[in-house]
Amino acid sequence: MKCWTSSPGSSTLAFSRTSCIRPSPCLLPSHGHGGLGRRIVGRPTRPLLRLLGHQTPADLRLQEKEDDDASSRNSQTRAASNGSSPSTADSGSESSSSSASGAPASPTYSTASASGNGSASSSTPAPAPAVTAPASSEDSKGFPHRWKVVAMIAIAFVLCNMDKVNMSVAVIPMAHELGWSALDRGLVSSSFFWGYTLTQMPGGYISTKIGGAKVLAAGVALWSFGTLIAPPSAHMSLWALCATRVLVGLGEGFAPSAATSLLAKIMPPNERARAVSTVWGGLDVGSAVGLLLCGPLIQAYGWPSVFYLFAVLGLVWCAFWPMVKPETVPATVTAPQPGAEPVSKLPPVDVPVPWGQFFRSLPVWAVTVAHFSFNWGYYTLLAWLPSYFELALGLNVEKSSFLTLIPYVAMTAMMPLVGPTADGMVERGVPLTWVRKICQNIAFIGPAMCMIACGLLTPQAAPAVGGKAAVAAGASPTLTAVLVLLMSLAFAFGAWSRGGLYCNHQDLSPKYAGALLGITNTAGALPGVLGVTAAGYLLDTTNSWALALFYPTALCQVVGAIFYTLFASSERQSWS
Numbered sequence: 257m258k259c260w261t262s263s264p265g266s267s268t269l270a271f272s273r274t275s276c277i278r279p280s281p282c283l284l285p286s287h288g289h290g291g292l293g294r295r296i297v298g299r300p301t302r303p304l305l306r307l308l309g310h311q312t313p314a315d316l317r318l319q320e321k322e323d324d325d326a327s328s329r330n331s332q333t334r335a336a337s338n339g340s341s342p343s344t345a346d347s348g349s350e351s352s353s354s355s356a357s358g359a360p361a362s363p364t365y366s367t368a369s370a371s372g373n374g375s376a377s378s379s380t381p382a383p384a385p386a387v388t389a390p391a392s393s394e395d396s397k398g399f400p401h402r403w404k405v406v407a408m409i410a411i412a413f414v415l416c417n418m419d420k421v422n423m424s425v426a427v428i429p430m431a432h433e434l435g436w437s438a439l440d441r442g443l444v445s446s447s448f449f450w451g452y453t454l455t456q457m458p459g460g461y462i463s464t465k466i467g468g469a470k471v472l473a474a475g476v477a478l479w480s481f482g483t484l485i486a487p488p489s490a491h492m493s494l495w496a497l498c499a500t501r502v503l504v505g506l507g508e509g510f511a512p513s514a515a516t517s518l519l520a521k522i523m524p525p526n527e528r529a530r531a532v533s534t535v536w537g538g539l540d541v542g543s544a545v546g547l548l549l550c551g552p553l554i555q556a557y558g559w560p561s562v563f564y565l566f567a568v569l570g571l572v573w574c575a576f577w578p579m580v581k582p583e584t585v586p587a588t589v590t591a592p593q594p595g596a597e598p599v600s601k602l603p604p605v606d607v608p609v610p611w612g613q614f615f616r617s618l619p620v621w622a623v624t625v626a627h628f629s630f631n632w633g634y635y636t637l638l639a640w641l642p643s644y645f646e647l648a649l650g651l652n653v654e655k656s657s658f659l660t661l662i663p664y665v666a667m668t669a670m671m672p673l674v675g676p677t678a679d680g681m682v683e684r685g686v687p688l689t690w691v692r693k694i695c696q697n698i699a700f701i702g703p704a705m706c707m708i709a710c711g712l713l714t715p716q717a718a719p720a721v722g723g724k725a726a727v728a729a730g731a732s733p734t735l736t737a738v739l740v741l742l743m744s745l746a747f748a749f750g751a752w753s754r755g756g757l758y759c760n761h762q763d764l765s766p767k768y769a770g771a772l773l774g775i776t777n778t779a780g781a782l783p784g785v786l787g788v789t790a791a792g793y794l795l796d797t798t799n800s801w802a803l804a805l806f807y808p809t810a811l812c813q814v815v816g817a818i819f820y821t822l823f824a825s826s827e828r829q830s831w832s
Contacts, residue, residue, distance in 0.1 A: 402522040405582045406531050409515050410538035412476055412577075415570050416508050417542030418549075419483050420448065422562040423501065425550035425642050425657045429559045430490060438643075440494060442792025445639040447498035449784025451505025456781060460513035460774020464609060468517035468770060469582040471510050473574055479507030480570030487560035512777050517770030518582065520762045525688075526679055528762055533675030533754040540671060540751065543638065544664040551657030609771050613831040619764055620772060622823035626696060626757045627780035629816025633703055633809040634750065636787040637663075640805055641743070648714055648801050649731040649739070659740055666744035670751035678755030688763060688826040696756025696824070700817035702749025706742045707810040711802030713739060760824065765832030783812075 427441050436444070455475075463471045482503030489496040515535055523531045546566070553561045614620050641663070645656035674695070681691045715731060731739075761772040787808070794804035 401581075401584070403531075404580055405518065405522065406534055408573075408577060408580050408582070409472065409518065409535045410541075412472060412511065412573055413515070413535055413538030414542035414545065415476065415566065415573060416479070416511055417539045418546035418566050419479055419504055419508070419570070420638060421543050421546035421660075422483070422550055422566055423448070423486075424639055424660070425547065426554065426559040426562055428642060428646055428656065429554060433559075434490070434494075436494075438647075438792045438796050439789075441643060442639075442789045444494070444497060444501065445792075446785050446788040447501040448505040448508075449635070449781050449788065450498075451502035451507075452509045452784060453505075453778055453781040455506050455509030456513065456778035457771075457774040459510040460517075460771040460777075461609060462510075463514045463517035463770035463774075464768060467583060468514035468521075469577075472514035472518070473577050475507045475510030475514060476570050476577075477507070477574050478510075479504045480567045480574070482507060483563050483570065484567035486563045509777075509781070513770040513774045516761055516773040520766040520769035523762075525763075526683055529678035529682075529755045529759055530675035532759050532762075533671050533678075536754045536758050537668065537671035537751075540664055540667040540747075544661055544668055547642075547657050547661040547664060551654040554657075555654055609768060610831045611771075613829075614768075614772065614775060617764075617829060617831075618823045619760075619825040619827075619829065620775065622820050622825070623757050623760045623764075623772070624776045624779045626700075626816045626820040626824070627776040628782060629812040629819075630699060630750070630753055630757065631780040632783035632787045632812040633707065633746075635784040636791050636805060636809060637743070637747075639784075639788045640791055644801060644805065649736055651736075659736070662740055663743040663747035667747040667751045670748040671754065674751055674755045678759070689824065692756050692760055692763070692826050693821055693824055694756075695752045695754075696820055697817050699750050699753035699756055700813045700820070702752075703746035704810040704813035704817075706746035706749070707806045707813070710739055710742050710746075711806035711810070713742075714801045714806070716799060716801075757820070757824075760826060763826035764829050767832055 423445060427436075427444060430436070430444075431441055459471060459475070482500045486497060486500045486504075489500045519528070519531050519535065546562075549565075550562050553565065641660040642656045645651045645659050651659065678691055678695055681694075682688055713735065715735075757776075761769045761776065764772060790808070791804045795801065798804060
């Protein structure tokens, strides 16, 4: 009789020619166990052995190789989820297995056990859980690649506002040196927004087509060049300087849509508010850093220094941006929280952008009106605060720059609270639409109340002398402190817009988020042209800071709050 035999403790099966006492089969112990397996007569074929839970020597070698591969994959998955390296997870698993058996661990297979009715049941190792969205190698190191991209975008936004506020501070000594009126100051400050308005929708369209990474790099390079050539242009003429500021605006106009397009593709919904707060918080940090540096730099090296230094920083960023490889972010990002919606990295679309459906959508109009209303206060204060502290409160350029810094520091300090709070409400089950409305109404109602108070407390402006803006005699330290406190509260409340309207484009359509921001930010750029210029005109004609700056801002905030509350939505739209 020919039988497959195996000795106890042996890990292999051997075929031998033996004479059995009777035609009944030989006894085959199961591999890795001391119990008896099913009895088999004659030379078993491989399919029969596999069916009954036994393996031939070749099968055993193949099975051991497959299990080694599966063990390696499982340990890598556990390492990615636990934040440890695969080698650490593997070594821990092996050591625990070896210590339990006293010998190197080997795979265990249960053979079919005989039952009274001749039926057999078998058990095999449980398959590894399916991995729907594998973690990238960057995730296993504790800092996902997508957040490195977010950090670089935030730095670009820091530089973006540094190149906005440098003119807000430099305009004070430039106006004295070049003999500008309040209207001239308004024209120079608003010329940035002429270019900024023009590139919003083109920036959104191009970002949708070719991706935001290239568009953002081109924008930073363009605005840095415009900043670099500003000082010689200022000595040529007022309009030559305005042309350089238009270039800066054209470059910076590409940045919001490019950033939104990138974030919509790489960030899951339950990380979205944190990412948006981080990136748009860079604007507030840039304002604070720019105002902090401009005063001392102008005092030490003259007003041209702030343009040359900030331009060089932008060009350095352009050199480092390709090293981050922003377009190599993993194709699928899985939200870490249960039930969160996964967001796939969407390739540039080839279908036409549905512009007509955008303009027929009430939620899009709600975001557009909110963007216009919010930016009326943000941009007019950004442009006029240093001049306000000089002309209304009688402070010099260095003190004006320092006091203007304080509201932006308050806004920056509020930012770490906004993102986690908004995302936390989403994770606790608060409807996304209500989260956006709550955040945005804080950003509207709080600043409106502060602006009304500032208008009531600010002294009347001194009348212009010889076509030039006159400096007030000076306010008391107590009044100055109260006004700075009110403005700081207004800016801190305004930070909540990062969890409101600035997330809303991605909620409505991750696919067209860049194009949507192009639309709403075009409306949001108009206050930079209309509001900044109108403030200068009204100041010349009324000599009232309340009528020129504070009351128009409060009115816009209230109108924006009402419209956004009635018509805003964060539901994915049918055209997305």
